[in-house]
Amino acid sequence: MKNRKKTGEQPTDELTAARRRDTGPGKPAIRHKKTKGVPGILHDVYREIFDKANDAFFIHDAKTGDILDVNEKTCEMSGRTREEVTGKLSISAISADIPPYTQKEVLEWIRKASHDGPQLFEWQARHKDGTVFWVEVNLKQARIGNKDRILSVVRDITERKAMEEELKKHRDHLDALVAERTAQLRQEIVKRKKTEEQYRALLESIEEWVWETDADFIHTYVSPRVYNVLGYKPEELIGKRPTEIMPAEEVKRIAPLVKKVFSRKKPFVSFSNKCLHKNGHMIFLEINGFPFFDQDGKLLGYRGSGHDITKQKKMLDALKEHEKELTMKSRTLGEVNTALRVMLKQREEDRKELEEQFVSNIREMILLHVNKIQKGHLDPAQRAYLDVIQTNLKEIMSPYLNTIRQFNLTPREIEVASLIRNGKTTKEIAEIMGVATSAIDSHRNNIRYKLALNNRKVNLRSYLLSLR
Incomplete structure (x- = not known):
């Protein structure tokens, strides 16, 4: 940006010529009020109007865009003096200076005003304190001092932009509400139509x-x-x-x-x-x-x-008839049940009497002789088998055998379980039964599985002893 002459220097030829034309031959001499540091280029009356205008006025060089003069509203709006604005600052210094509000863009607007006629656009200006605000700019070419100038009328539209933004927010919010409600209504219509179709289909099915x-x-x-x-x-x-x-x-x-x-x-x-x-x-x-x-x-x-409910009614009537028949038969069955209960009671008493007699016979006729044999001279195998016979006879007389059979053990597993219950080790059981210890281990695993002890830390012999 070209610097203007310092305060106190004479006006430029252009400004002098403009003043002379205003005071030439035959024209009354009108004194011009000079702006401090910048030669005045307007008539005193026009200057008064220029400075008292409610909008900010700029006079630009049509070619360079340099600020040649401003009014008081410009100083108030920018927070700067006339001396600070004219001849010293570029347009970018009083603009936001971010695209599209830079020196390059404003020069393009000035070019359009020079060649295409008046231009009206919105711009972001910057106050001396750094505050950025919105303005509306109206550029128009004018002849001042026999020179082509660009007259810029600038109006602060910060409040208008704020209202527009608020209005836009409300409009966007309203559009969103309308869109949401419209979508809800459409969904409701689709849902209602679907419900009506479902209801109709339900009624027909x-x-x-x-x-x-x-x-x-x-x-x-x-x-x-x-x-x-x-x-x-x-x-x-x-x-x-x-x-x-x-x-x-x-x-x-x-x-x-x-x-x-x-x-x-x-x-x-x-x-x-x-x-x-x-x-x-x-x-x-x-x-x-x-x-x-x-x-x-x-x-x-x-x-x-x-x-x-015709079928149900007929079925109900048939059931009532059947109920009468069942009532009569139940009376007969009651008498039969009474007789059966008497017979079952007598049978249970006979069973107990036979069991007592059987146990007594084993104790007096078999165990007595087994005890006598045990007192004789027997090798270990004979003695082990005799122990097994004695143990099994005792088990027959106890409820243990009936209990262990409920677990679906094989005869061999029942034999191994009885020896374990009597305190025999795996090695001893293998010698008695004449098999390898691995076979006994396999039987033990099967027994634990059938007794549901495979995943429990329970001693097998202790568990077998607990069975009654």
Whole structure:
């Protein structure tokens, strides 16, 4: 940016020429008020108007964009004196100086104003304290001092931009709300349509039919499923009362019940009645109904459903007959059961007597001789087998054998379990049974598995001793 002459120097030729034209021959001499440090280029009257304007005024060199003069509003808006602004500062110094608010862009605007006519645009200016604010700039070419100049009218629009931004936020928020609500409505419409389709499909698929009546109990709607039950199409029943397809005796039976329900305006559930099918045969029905009202609580009618219970009714009647037969048979069975209980009791007493006799015989007729043999001279194998015989006889007389058999052990496993229970080691059991110790280990593992001890830290012999 070109520097202007220092304060106190004479005006440039251009400004002098402008002043001379204003005071030439035949024109009254008008004194110009000089701006401190910068030669004045406007008539005193125009200068007064120039300085008192509510908008900031800049006069630029049309070629270089240099600031030649400004008014008082410019100084107030920028926080600088006229001397600071004119001839010393580039336009970028009083602008945000970030794209697109730089020296390069403003020179392009000045070029457009020179060649294409007036230009109006928004700009970001910078106050002396560094505050950036919005302005509206109106550039227009003008002849001043017989020179092409660019007159710039600048208006602070910070508040307007703030309002616009706030308005935009509100508009965006409103657009978002409208979009959200629109989406919700669309979803609701789709959901409602889907629900209606599901409801219609449900009505057509369930065995029951759905109905609606007015306050006089005259059908206003009947679903198509009624045809499968009563043989009537919906349009054949709409406008009729349900009693019009009932036998006379059934109408007489339910009349007081219907009157009672309607007087209370309450729901009714599982109301059974008989109707005539279109072809004449009898149908048993079960009906459910619920009243509905207007906003003032006035009864508008009933809505409900009905289904065919003819098969269930026949089955129920058959069950009642069967129940009578069973009652008679149960009396006979009671007498038979009494006799069987007497027989079972006698059998249990006989079993206990036989067990006691069997145990007594083993003790007196077998164990007695086994004890005598043990006192003789026996080799280790004979003595071991004799011990096993004695142990097993004792087990027979105890409930242990019956208990151990419940675990589905093989005879060999029962034999190994008995020896373990008697305190024999794996090696001793292997010698007694004449097998390898690995075979005994395998039997022990199988026994632990069948007794559910494979994953438990429980001594096998202690567990076997606990069995009774």
